[in-house]
Amino acid sequence: MPKLTDNQKSLLILGGGVLCGVGFGVMTYLHWTESGEIREEIAKQQALWEKNDKEIKRNKGLKYDFVAYAQIVQNNSKILPTAAYLNEFVRDLGNLEKETGITVKTLPKYDEGKSVVPNILKTPMKLTLGASTRNLLRFLNQLENKERLITITDFRIAPSTAEPKPGQENEHDVSVSFEVYRYNPPAAGATEEALVTEAERTLLLDQKEVKDILEREGRPTLLERYDLMRTREDRRDLFLDPRRRLTGTGEGVTQDDVYTKESTQYAFLELKYRRAKVEAEAYRNVENTTDFLLRAAQKKAFLAAMEALETEIKKVSARTPEFQSRDIQDKYLLTVKRPYEKLKQEMQDLAGEGGPQKEGIKISEEIARGLRQELQALVDARKFPEAVERWQNIDLAFRDAGKRVEEGAKTHLEAMRKLGEHSRFQKLFAEKKLQITGVARMQKPPEEGGEGTPEMVSAIIVGGAGAKESRILGPGKAFDRDVVFRGVEEGGRLLFSYQGHEVDYIPPPPDLLTMQRDVLKSD
């Protein structure tokens, strides 16, 4: 190999250096590029980290949500049936059958149901039954008003076409479909429930954030419940042909007989209604007067008239429809039932003591004193029947006034109550019409060796209104079950007790005056 020249050597050295530089340059380029890629990867990973971090930071808020919504669901799910409740419900249908008077023909068959959301299963059920319309409505109502949510999705009634037997209602074929949303809570201690420990849960429930969610979202899920109106109990069956029958009832009673009977009954009802109406008008006329005793008396009269009317209406309402004759039924509805309901509505403020009271007069001590004096005057004049009536009105007025009675008036009220009670016993005693034909008073000789004033002993000779012969009664002797003779006072007042209450004797007016009073008055 020929020896290299200096130039060649120089070129070779330089070439070596360049080659080395190029080698490093390539490596630099490769590492630079790769580091750029790594940086990109780092940026991605960094973004992932940040995203994760952001997610992780939600943990606290999610825990609040978890604890709060778990609490809300736990509370609200109380309206959903559980598996145990459903089994109980099917068993309970027997009781419902008895209570509502229906006949269950097919028991509901249900399967596990399909899951709508986690832990809640939708289970459809179907039931066929025989029931009168009234009982069916009661059954549906009880079903819908059950403590756990049951949603009726479909019901069909195929009404019976047979004529109902007297006093009975037709039973129709009914099918009822309903859905239950069954709550299937996870078993206690299940893994998914262990996201928050019990201690942590208790702690979180006290946090403001959880309380805020509970307050905002935790409103109770309320089930709409419907109460059947009692007033609608007497309705005719809506599947029953209401048209008037042209022939007899088939029980030996002709249509004419029924019509006459119903006409009389209607006339009686109408009379009762008119009476109630008159009493209502009379009350409205006096309700703004200051004479509250008159007002109380009128109220009493109105309530009595309404009660009498109500009793009669209840009697006829036991039938469906109330009257077989269509014209009477129409007249009854037009002139008695509807007006009665309207009147009841209008006079609602008088319906019972518990009802709303109109703002009336305040009974002051002065008024009470005046009333007491009037009552006392009647008692002193021995006008006991009038006193009893007066007391009843006063009592009613005080009840009406309720809390608007001054404290000082209450003492007078108690005194008047005693006077009223006394008058009542005096009146009852007077109605016994005792005829005392003689009074014997004698001195009882003192016992041997005894000292002091001799004791006075009295006895009466009494012959009752219907008594065949006279009887002698000493002190403490009973005239009958209610009346016991007590004795004679110094002034000659004869004392008795009537059912344990002290009364005194009022001689009855002579028979002639009692019996012929009307004749004398007309003369």
Next chain:
Amino acid sequence: MIRVNLLPLEYRKAEATPLKQFFATVGAVVLAAVAASIWGWVFFTKYKKAEDDLAQVKTEIAGQKGALELTQKLDKKVQDLKAQFKLIDEVAKNRVVWSRKFDELWEIVVNPRSPGRYEVWLTSLGCNSTTTGAAAKVGGQVQFVGVSAGSQVNRMADFHEDLTTGPFFKDFGIATPAYGTRDVIGPANRDPKEGWNFNFILTLKSLKDITEAHAKAAAEAAKK
């Protein structure tokens, strides 16, 4: 011309590196050194650091796994709970209380606004509500077949009017118009003998609308 140096080697003048070679060597060394330095800088300050950083981020991400899983579980659970809450609420609110509707319908059939306005009885009745809840445009249907006693068609129309103008109808959107067929209605011992057979279908509004209307009415009542 040939030049011969006869001096012994130790006396000879030292031979200098040629300048070209020298500069070439220096240049080559400098070039290689610079290239190596640049590579070294890139390798250690960029590439290696990036690798370390990447490893660190990956380690951190791995460290997040537990907390992230908890978040995901919590999130899913919260979504489930919200769905349960919403469903319970909707199911409770969006149900038709059929006993109320049935009771009201009964009242209309047997008690006209004024006595004798019509005389109607039903021969079949079916009620159903949607099972798809608030989403459905129609909440359900009430269908009944019945008879209006009397030859006067206006009595049937009066019944239809009472049906569609009272509070009972407020949850319904559509009702079939008053129509029917006049016929002799048995049995023969009843008066009137003629009547109108009808078949009415009442369609409920959507359960959502009904619920909203009820809520509005309740709010107004509460205000009063």
